[in-house]
Amino acid sequence: MTWKRISDAVIRRLPLYLRVLDDVKEKQTSISSQELGDLAGVRPALVRKDLAWFGEFGKQGVGYDVAFLQNELRKILHLNEPIHMALVGVGSLGRALARYHHRRFQEDSLYTIKLVALFDVDPNLVGTTLDGLPIFHTDEMAERVEEMKIQIAMLTVPADNAQETAGALNDAGVQAILNFAPATLELPENVHVASADVTLELQRLAYYIEK
Amino acid sequence: MTWKRISDAVIRRLPLYLRVLDDVKEKQTSISSQELGDLAGVRPALVRKDLAWFGEFGKQGVGYDVAFLQNELRKILHLNEPIHMALVGVGSLGRALARYHHRRFQEDSLYTIKLVALFDVDPNLVGTTLDGLPIFHTDEMAERVEEMKIQIAMLTVPADNAQETAGALNDAGVQAILNFAPATLELPENVHVASADVTLELQRLAYYIEK
């Protein structure tokens, strides 16, 4: 077979499968593509095809071993080792997300995405901490990203500053950005950008409203 | 032509086009599918095809009138009239989102999605207000949704309560839910659910991280 890049549609479903496995792991040791699919909202054939991109994880007549598959998926998604994350823009949304992730990381031993630094431009915030996390000035991004081995960032700055800040994150060497600002980011292909744009989602949902 | 439901892939791009139009409307009165596409990150042929589902909005040799197309898109997405929204779960994320939407609605006259009520179960919160928005008990949802004509809701409760609360929202007659809780919701087909699940997005981005 000639090698093809695995599509984003496939990758998007893996965290969903991971969540299902986590939900069922207390009460069963194995799971069929049928059941996994039901719980994830995906057809069983597609579950098998998705997993088959990465290896042969199941046993005919039995299904998939829950703990084993969970571990394999975690490896595939690089969630078997710590990932260092920054958050840029310590406004009310930024603070809420920082709290959430900080707590999640502490409480869930399988949650390996570790928020290690916050950035802002407000001199009243820079130098202080939030939940024990240091707040640095955005100007220090390049040094801190390298020093703290930050690989991924959540961007929660105002829309007007989003492009500029995203550029700085890219320059600093961050590999992936989850953008909460209502703005489309123009960045080179080597950074992966995901949008968490609430306005876009709400406007889309509005289409389905009747009367 | 026999009628087909317009696909969600198309609907998702409309708010993106709307944003581009808003960005350019100060400096130009018309825009080509080429330019609109460039700014939205979509191929020009697809822009034309998307718009053609709803009518003939352009002029050959000229392009689309910015103000006219903006207005048409707003009508298509039901954003030409107020939409009443509730937020359920007044934790730190809920508060941050409430603030954001409240302010956005006040400052941007074209932003018609109006947050009108908050819900929670905490007796210390129920009966108080946040930014002038009343906080009701979740038990009152059915009455309030009807009385205040609430059509859409943001769900920011803990994962464990998400399914139950979503069910209550559905029973109350809410037509669309934007779910922030890390949980897959099982709801009848008549409610539209969108996921704003940060964990899922981060886990997906982790796949693309190298080393």
Place this chain on the structure above:
DNA sequence: TAGATTGTTAATCGATTAACAATC
């Protein structure tokens, strides 16, 4: 008129589904 750009058709591409031989 000449140039630009639409709306639409047909071609292509990619993702999902159905079916089934292999095998636990």
Place this chain on the structure above:
DNA sequence: TAGATTGTTAATCGATTAACAATC
């Protein structure tokens, strides 16, 4: 062994792209 379920192939479905006649 009989039943269940995988991994995989081929068929189907749907979305995107390319091309172009129509026309501003």
